[in-house]
Amino acid sequence: MKLGSAFYRRDDVVLISRELLGKVLCTDIDGVVTRAVITETEAYAGHIDRASHAYGGRRTKRTEPMYAEGGIAYVYLCYGIHHLFNVVTSCSDTPHAVLIRAGQPLAGEEIMLQRRKKKAIDKTLLAGPGSLAQAMGITTALTGTSLQDGPIWIEDHGTRVHDEEFSTGPRVGVDYAGEDAALPYRFILAPR
DNA sequence: CGAATGATATACT
C-alpha cells in the first residue's frame, strides 16, 4: 500500500530514514512505471545539520520545498550533472529530509537500463543517488510534487526490516559539514 | 586519481 501523510509528518527524521529501508519507491513518468526497493538512505536534520541545505534556517527559493509539510519530493541538481532525490518529512517550517541513495530494481528494469544506457542489470544500476534518480526518471522538474497523488510515491510491501538486517554509518560526501559529517545518519540495508 | 558540468548562492558593481 502507498504510504500516507501520517508517515511523513512525524518529527523524527532519523526514525523515518530507518523505516524507509525495504519500502518501495515508485515513479510514473510519461506513463511509464518503475519500482525499486530502497536499500540506502540518509537523514538530513534541517536547520541543526551542517550538511543540509537548510542549515541554520537558510531559506531560499531552492530549499523552499523542504520547509513545506512532509510528504513531498525535493529534487536537487548537484555538480551540474546529477539529480538527487529526497523525501521531505516533518511539519511546515521544519526542513527535515531523507536522501534516497540506492535501491534494488523491482519493476520497469528495461526502462531503467534504457535511461542509464546500459545493457544488463548489475549492481551499478541503482547504486548512488545520482544514478538512482536517473534510472527512475526523476529530474528537478519534479521537486515539490506530492508523494500522495503525484508521479512519485512510496509503497509499503510489508517487508519487515529487523535491527540486525541493516547497518548505520557516517554520511557520504559531506566532509565539508564539520562535526556533523560524523553523525550516524546513514542507513544501509544489508541482505542476510 | 582527477576532470566534467551547470544551477544556485553570495558578493560584488
Added chain:
DNA sequence: GTATATCATTCGA
C-alpha cells in the same frame, strides 16, 4: 544586474 565560488557525484584513466 553581473560575476565567481561552491557542490548531498559519477565516470573514465
